[in-house]
Amino acid sequence: MLDQLLAALNETERAAVDEEEYQVLQAVVDELPAFSHEVSQLIPILQEIQGKHGYLPRLALNMVADHVQTSIGKVYGIATFYNQFRFNPPGRNPIKVCLGTACHVKGGEILLENFERRLQIKVGETSDDREYSLERVACIGCCALAPAVVVGEKVEAYVTPSKVEGIITEIEVRNEMAAREQAKNDATNE
Amino acid sequence: MTQQTNSPKEHLLVHAERAKERVKELKESPVPVIYVGCATCGRAAGALATIAGFEEVLKDNGIEARIEKVGCLGHCYAEPLVIIQNPGFPALLYQKIGAGEAGILVRSFLKDGSDPCYEYLIGALEADENFPTLMDYPRYLYENRVVMEHCGLIDPDEIDHYLAVGGYLSLAQGLEKGGEWVLDEVKSANLRGRGGAGFPAGRKWEIARKVEKTPKTVICNGDEGDPGAYMDRTLLESNPHQVLEGLALAALAIGAERALLYIRAEYPLAVKIMERAIEQAREKNLLGDDILGSGFSLEVSVFQGSGAFVCGEETALIESLAGNRGMPQPRPPYPAVAGLDGLPTVINNVKTLSTVPSIIRNGHQWFRSIGTEKSPGTAIFSVVGEVEYPGLVEVPMGVTLEHLVVDVCGGIKDGKELKAVQIGGPSGGCLPASLMETVIDFDSLKSVGAMMGSGGLVVMNEDTCMVEVARYFTDFTQGESCGKCTFCRIGTRHLRDILHSITIGEGKMEELDDLEEICEAVIKGSLCSLGKTAPNPVLTTLRFFRDEYVAHIEEKRCPAKMCRPLIAFYIDLEPCARGCDACVACCPTDAIFTTSNRKKAIDQEKCVKCGECVYACPPEYDAVRRVSPPEMIPDQGVKPLSETEKEKEESK
Numbered sequence A: 001m002l003d004q005l006l007a008a009l010n011e012t013e014r015a016a017v018d019e020e021e022y023q024v025l026q027a028v029v030d031e032l033p034a035f036s037h038e039v040s041q042l043i044p045i046l047q048e049i050q051g052k053h054g055y056l057p058r059l060a061l062n063m064v065a066d067h068v069q070t071s072i073g074k075v076y077g078i079a080t081f082y083n084q085f086r087f088n089p090p091g092r093n094p095i096k097v098c099l100g101t102a103c104h105v106k107g108g109e110i111l112l113e114n115f116e117r118r119l120q121i122k123v124g125e126t127s128d129d130r131e132y133s134l135e136r137v138a139c140i141g142c143c144a145l146a147p148a149v150v151v152g153e154k155v156e157a158y159v160t161p162s163k164v165e166g167i168i169t170e171i172e173v174r175n176e177m178a179a180r181e182q183a184k185n186d187a188t189n190e
Numbered sequence B: 001m002t003q004q005t006n007s008p009k010e011h012l013l014v015h016a017e018r019a020k021e022r023v024k025e026l027k028e029s030p031v032p033v034i035y036v037g038c039a040t041c042g043r044a045a046g047a048l049a050t051i052a053g054f055e056e057v058l059k060d061n062g063i064e065a066r067i068e069k070v071g072c073l074g075h076c077y078a079e080p081l082v083i084i085q086n087p088g089f090p091a092l093l094y095q096k097i098g099a100g101e102a103g104i105l106v107r108s109f110l111k112d113g114s115d116p117c118y119e120y121l122i123g124a125l126e127a128d129e130n131f132p133t134l135m136d137y138p139r140y141l142y143e144n145r146v147v148m149e150h151c152g153l154i155d156p157d158e159i160d161h162y163l164a165v166g167g168y169l170s171l172a173q174g175l176e177k178g179g180e181w182v183l184d185e186v187k188s189a190n191l192r193g194r195g196g197a198g199f200p201a202g203r204k205w206e207i208a209r210k211v212e213k214t215p216k217t218v219i220c221n222g223d224e225g226d227p228g229a230y231m232d233r234t235l236l237e238s239n240p241h242q243v244l245e246g247l248a249l250a251a252l253a254i255g256a257e258r259a260l261l262y263i264r265a266e267y268p269l270a271v272k273i274m275e276r277a278i279e280q281a282r283e284k285n286l287l288g289d290d291i292l293g294s295g296f297s298l299e300v301s302v303f304q305g306s307g308a309f310v311c312g313e314e315t316a317l318i319e320s321l322a323g324n325r326g327m328p329q330p331r332p333p334y335p336a337v338a339g340l341d342g343l344p345t346v347i348n349n350v351k352t353l354s355t356v357p358s359i360i361r362n363g364h365q366w367f368r369s370i371g372t373e374k375s376p377g378t379a380i381f382s383v384v385g386e387v388e389y390p391g392l393v394e395v396p397m398g399v400t401l402e403h404l405v406v407d408v409c410g411g412i413k414d415g416k417e418l419k420a421v422q423i424g425g426p427s428g429g430c431l432p433a434s435l436m437e438t439v440i441d442f443d444s445l446k447s448v449g450a451m452m453g454s455g456g457l458v459v460m461n462e463d464t465c466m467v468e469v470a471r472y473f474t475d476f477t478q479g480e481s482c483g484k485c486t487f488c489r490i491g492t493r494h495l496r497d498i499l500h501s502i503t504i505g506e507g508k509m510e511e512l513d514d515l516e517e518i519c520e521a522v523i524k525g526s527l528c529s530l531g532k533t534a535p536n537p538v539l540t541t542l543r544f545f546r547d548e549y550v551a552h553i554e555e556k557r558c559p560a561k562m563c564r565p566l567i568a569f570y571i572d573l574e575p576c577a578r579g580c581d582a583c584v585a586c587c588p589t590d591a592i593f594t595t596s597n598r599k600k601a602i603d604q605e606k607c608v609k610c611g612e613c614v615y616a617c618p619p620e621y622d623a624v625r626r627v628s629p630p631e632m633i634p635d636q637g638v639k640p641l642s643e644t645e646k647e648k649e650e651s652k
Helices: A002-005 A009-016 A019-034 A041-053 A058-065 A072-081 A101-104 A108-119 A163-189 B009-025 B038-042 B049-061 B099-111 B157-163 B169-177 B178-188 B201-210 B229-238 B238-255 B270-285 B315-322 B350-362 B365-367 B401-408 B443-445 B466-480 B486-503 B510-525 B529-533 B536-544 B546-554 B582-586 B612-616 B643-651
Strands: A093-098 A130-138 A149-151 A155-156 B034-035 B065-070 B083-084 B092-094 B121-124 B217-222 B256-265 B299-305 B345-349 B378-385 B389-398 B418-423 B429-432 B456-461 B568-571 B592-593 B600-602 B623-626
Touching: A002 A019, A002 A058, A009 B099, A019 A041, A019 A058, A019 B536, A041 A058, A041 A072, A041 B157, A041 B299, A041 B429, A058 A072, A058 B568, A072 B038, A093 B009, A101 A108, A101 B378, A101 B456, A108 A130, A108 A163, A108 B229, A130 B592, A149 B169, A155 B443, A163 B612, B009 B157, B009 B169, B009 B643, B038 B049, B038 B229, B038 B270, B049 B065, B049 B466, B065 B429, B065 B623, B083 B099, B099 B201, B121 B378, B157 B238, B157 B270, B169 B178, B178 B201, B178 B238, B201 B238, B201 B345, B201 B568, B217 B238, B217 B315, B217 B350, B229 B270, B229 B350, B229 B378, B238 B256, B238 B299, B238 B345, B238 B350, B238 B592, B256 B270, B256 B486, B299 B315, B299 B429, B315 B345, B365 B510, B378 B401, B389 B401, B401 B418, B429 B466, B429 B536, B466 B486, B466 B536, B486 B510, B486 B529, B510 B529, B510 B536, B510 B546, B536 B546, B568 B612, B582 B592, B582 B612
Parallel strands: A093 A130, B034 B065, B217 B256, B217 B345, B256 B299, B378 B456
Antiparallel strands: A093 A149, A149 A155, B034 B083, B083 B092, B092 B121, B378 B389, B418 B429, B418 B456, B568 B623, B592 B600
């Protein structure tokens, strides 16, 4: 099925499906038979796929449409209607800036700008090295700790623009240390 | 054989007795018990690190103690919250306990048993002569916790904790007396829907009960999408069985066989806790087939909402359950007549359902004695923003906003002035200080242009711009408009664009009339309450804060100095300290330079007006000024250091 779908794409579209995405799609092909064929299960199916792989690859939508016997238009319509779904892979460090009322009043927008400037990506994008992705969320319900930012699983409370630098530096230092550790291990193994 | 003749109540009492035994064991534990608030907000504040801290220090000191995870007390300002039950002492509530404080508590209080660490103490849970009690605090004294009574005190993962405090007794009683009786009680109690609109729950149930088509469905609406409200999440996470009991009672009243919990996927912890709660209730035969031997059966499952604000609307929610885009449908037919799969469906908010068990337990007269004649019961608000003690507050309906903000939540922080209270989220309105005597109930709030909504309440001081707040909410509803109705889809966009142009200083006076006209059109031309209430923030700010709109348009000035295109920052050379670099280090765009007399100044071209330097500047200098409009920056004749001066500076 996957190769058929790939064959139907034009040159540039096919080039956009890299090795990693191909792997994800292959996995989706394997997972699909376990899902219900009911159209009413469309949302739970999309949730499952995104839950496993972090995003919904374009061709996965075609496969789901085929699976529940509906049009790709309907599947795409649903996936774009709900805020939960995303179409590009998230970064290893997904950053979600809360823009609920309390966070907005306390400058959430400014934080978002600072992240955009620091990471050189716009909201909704993932950095080229897949290290970071940046999103805005409506409210994470931590209003009393505003302004809040979720980095990975961790909620950072009372974030200030200068703390943005600190958050990113912390990740960079952690990565750097992990890399050195890795290098050390590799050296000893040799 | 006697087993079969047992009534539901007798069945339940067997469970309850066992549960009480288990909880008694915990309450009378010979070793200390540490209860840590672990709802999403507590975790955000670091509750899991606190637990790790406790575990480590307990182990290091060889002290035996039990750690219990509980839900949320609603005191967000004091998270992470910890209750310590140390034999010989009353149960004591502590605030802001991180891993470090956990260590101190263990060493000073649990190890030596001598020092209860008054510095972190809020008070004792029960009256005690040696400790202040919680009742000494306004937050506890003025609140009337009906729905949130057990939140933060019981373990949401343990059904026994709920059974031990009388849980599911109302369900057993309902099963004995029948659905008709449950319906009558809730109708007589005049329980109005807590989701925002205030439609009487009993009436909705009655309609569904009368329709003869089956199977019927009850849905618990936990699709809390309102930015700034999180009480539904707290109830789901802190007392899940209370929600399930209410859901089962509703199902009994209308004769439903299936029940659904519709919970936002953004609330993963709530989903997990509810799934576990359903499992436990099923094991004890409190859900599932032939509940407590009564012959009544109910299947309950969880559906995860995918994050669309409009799905708070009943018909849109049903559409999304059917696997469609969540677009509202015209009513009638009402879901109570023809909802999910065209069958009778009752949808109630989490708070509404959580209130039901207490009504059945205490009777409708008791419920009507709380609150006001037309809005009986309590209201839960998430009070956030510029108040001293933000968090979840449950007060009887009928108290004034003034009482809620000043008496219960400690008034405005930092000695500033209250400017407005935004109540009801994107569908609500901004009420000025002059309306703080407004009584909180469904009808009074509507009469001043606001709305109970989901109960989000943001308190704002003089530093918040009302035009910007209106723009923010309109931007939100614009993004969440499902696109079905033209007036909502395009009208909210026009509103947002006009408001945006005003906040960047490009508004025109005649556009204020346009705003009002579009608001009217959006209200009239929208099918569901998302569109019908979307103009509320605009209309209320126009009505109560028109002078701010005028200042933005005519003077290009933002009175709250919040709209960034209309403000500028400069450093007052007089108080600025020579050689201090605090602001330079914090500036994200390197806009601050050293002047020829070695003080600091801001390069307006580079400045992004984030305001970080205001906080970075040491309070003893307090030299950063914020002005609006930007032309107000005085000419201080600042010059950057010349190259030679720079070199000299660096060589030092």
